[in-house]
Amino acid sequence: MSVAQGVAVVVVTYNRADLLVGMLDGLAAQTRPADAIIVIDNASTDHTRKVLDARTDLPLVITTTEDNLGGAGGFHLGMLQAYEAGHDRILLMDDDVVPAPDFLAVMTAHDGPCQMAVREDRQGRLVEKAAIRFDLDNPLAIKPKTASVDSTYADRASLPVEVPVEAVAFEGFMVRREVITAIGLPDPSFFIFYDDVDFALRAQQAGFGIVCLRDAVLVRQLDFDQQHALDTWKGFYMYRNLFVVHFRYGSNVLVRLKPWLIVLMVVLLSPLRGGRREAANVIKAIRSARHMRALSPAASPAALLRHR
Template identity: 30%
Template sequence: MSARVAVVICNWNKKEYVLRCLDSLQKSTYRDIDIMVVDNASSDGSAEAIRAQFGNQVTLLVNERNLGGSGGFNTGLRQALSGSYTYIYLLDNDVMVDAAALQELVSYMEDHEDVAAVGSKLFVLDRPYEIQEMGASIDWERFNVNPHYKGAVDNGTLPEIVECDYVPACSVLIRSEVIRQVGLLDEQCFIYWDDIEWFYRMKLAGYRVVANGKSKVWHKMGAANRTSTFPTYYFWRNRIRFFVKYTHESSRSYFVDRLFDDMFRAVYFSNYKGQLQTARTVLLAVEDAIGGISGKALEGRVVQREPLEETFNRIIQEQHRIAIKDNAHMNHLRDIFDRIVQVNPSAQIVLIAGKHEPELLKGQFNCGIYTESAPASGYFICEACDHIVEVRNQLERSVDLYVDGYFNTAHTDQDMQSLRGFDSALNVYLNIYKPVLDIKIKELHTIMSS
């Protein structure tokens, strides 16, 4: 007898995607499932379209208002926990599942009773060869998250099972008994970091969390939010709340140091690119986090971003031969390489190995690979780095363009001057704002611990 699985999909205004998701799920080789779609008060006719196309094949739960990702999933989780399901499978509405994806997750769970949750290998829907992530670890040094294998090409060399701190709720199978033990998603998050906090609770309860490379799905990655500051607000606010709650007291001062550095960097370089609304949103997110504000964002927090001047695109379009110096993590290097191919497909591109071994780059990129020495003259030299601020004191005349994983660029004399002004501005705000942030974080920790 196979284990019963409740599939829970949360949807908000993605009618076409959720229909495609459900259609792919219909082809699943694992059949002992009941499908539930939670609609978060969509205004695009999602609920009506689901009823029309799938009828009684899907249980449709319609919330009266948008409860966010955490509230939406919790609606479905409560319904599923009232039944006799061994596992609950969470899916994002913009995911396409491989026919064997769920079968692989169930099979693994059946053989590993110490595992609370097993996630899929996530590929980018628009670049199906590229991995979005395969689980992730919590970085207690930088107080952030590190997605595993983000930006890598699945060339058959990746491990089958990856131990994780969390796996995204895009595609994850969870034991019902564990959810009853640790509780539901934290609805104070509304969206983002809710799954990270949830799976970390499972880890604290003594369970393992893993990603299974045999289970494959493709995810759209929320591209629609790039015109607003929606992801900026929730990511920053909920990240702070998570680390205030779980960081040990002995590391709290170090956390404040890292938080201040990241916040100042985000604001400075948003201004550098003319993204003033993004800079304001970061500051409001930090203010709300340390003020104990949670749930759905207050008025004025999420706004439209200014049109982004594509400086990098404009510069790259003018080049015929481009050499990319590798000084970035794989996901950033992949993003930069793919952007160059997209905006200038006729350009001849080569990579100069640096951070990664040449053999690894050969397996990941379809171009010529050089070692430390540059190729023949006539190439436009573009150095890829993780963040432009990290090279501000190492700028070389031999490099024509510096670009980081966020597409901040340093190309002109004015760019160089702006980068040189970073440290003096940092020192001013370090003396003024950091002591205030330190006090507020301590106060928030007291409130969250009570």
Template identity: 30%
Template sequence: MRLGPRVATIVVNYRHHNDTVRCLNSLQASTDVDQQLIVVDNTEPEFARADLADLLDPAVRTISAGGNIGFAAGCNLGINAALTTHAEFVWLVNPDAVVDPSTLSHLLATADEHPDAGVIGCRILDDGKPPRILFNGGVIEGKGSTLHADAGKFDHDVADSSVREVDYVTGACLLVRRHVIRQIGLIPEEYFLYYEETDFCLHAQRAGWRTIMAPHTRIWHYKRSTGKLPTPYYIYYMCRNRVHFSQRFFSAAFDEIEAELSPFIEGWGRRIAIHAPHLTGSFEKLVQIALADGRDGRLGRRDDISDFTFI
């Protein structure tokens, strides 16, 4: 006999309350309602335009982080609350996502069919008509290069009928067993943003758990971070954290990591050269800082990244 809900669903809000309300509405429309909804608010007090709790159903538990403590730390606040409910699973969902009503049911059915799977993910689509795939399983190549399977393909063109083992699952939609968290611990917070869920999946695999994709699952991700130019925090944390991740799991030398990062850096550099050539110097300086911090083992939040403006 269970003492609480089977699933504790965690959404980490950051500034955009309307996104989170839309996400929660879709979660509450799930065909499987055996879930406790938990929202962690990472919004800084100076950017809070409303009390998030006032916008949500009273049944939703809200937790204030007191500010932007990072994605993993926000998730961990929710996970610690979830563990007190004795939930069998924790489900992480991005606030800018809309969930198909049947997704949770399919995730749980897949977990039941594969008890050795500790982390289960779903197909993530954009909001196009027809939608294209953003994520259909994570692949790790070389010394830590990551890519999303089937990215850019139309959803209806890619078969979806069987469980697949993958290298990692993105934190935009990640179902994890309570036993995995009890065994390996919480999501690593030192990354602050990006690569933390990849680290978590590999850690779980080293502990003997499989990472799989569940068929017939869909969420739509209304990403705010897309555009012609990258945000400074995206460039900084992606480069710095890639160094940390590759050294941790692949014992990669810095020159190997830098070589594998070159296509990422050069690709964004070309975009900036085309759309904002006067900011090329700032971009190159930011990359140098990120790589140096990665090499020196500097982790966590770095506040001065907001000083770089090339968006």
């Protein structure tokens, strides 16, 4: 298959039609337009389809799934479609960010294998959570993200032009085709959370560096509040997928045992914080994570052989 030199943008959306409008407006205003915009509509039940059908000004390729695949399944499917179409660069975006007009121009001007945007909120404050250090060596680092872009730098002006990072979000992340060929696709079994971290860790293990680009501006429309959802259904996925990352990529046995320590701590402290629902989530999470130590076959490079 011949490889196109253009850029495909993959957008995953679910029941956020009004936010999607702003994101699509941002793509329409790019000084360097996308060559294709692959939208994975995760079985939305709002007016998402109406919003998409109205965008005849954009090169949309729309897939509406029968079931909600989650962010991980959506990005897996969208990246596969972009790969099958022969695109050389693939940019992953959520439906709740708005790119600055020169966003794609800045991203495509960089020759590296993997680039991450630098996000800000609607007030212009730096909110880029990409991990400068994601510590899977120290068993005492309960939270492996020990330094992020926004915890290290006060504002965008303080950033160097490029900031090397170890973990990313699929919210303004661009990857070259050669990386996908080498490491495969996002793992759909994560459903939501940590599929982006897993992909970034695999890329680095294969020798591909990742940098945040100071001048690639994405404006995030929603606040980060997932840390308050550990006793909800989201908490199950946050715990489970964090455990999976430790099982897969922990550099020593103590790090790979750390999920069990986290379970013990959460259960013991549940009368004081979190309660029974969080304790139930973490127990369910460790049981499920034990069966996800290996990469899903659908995400492996071997799954791409027929698409090369």
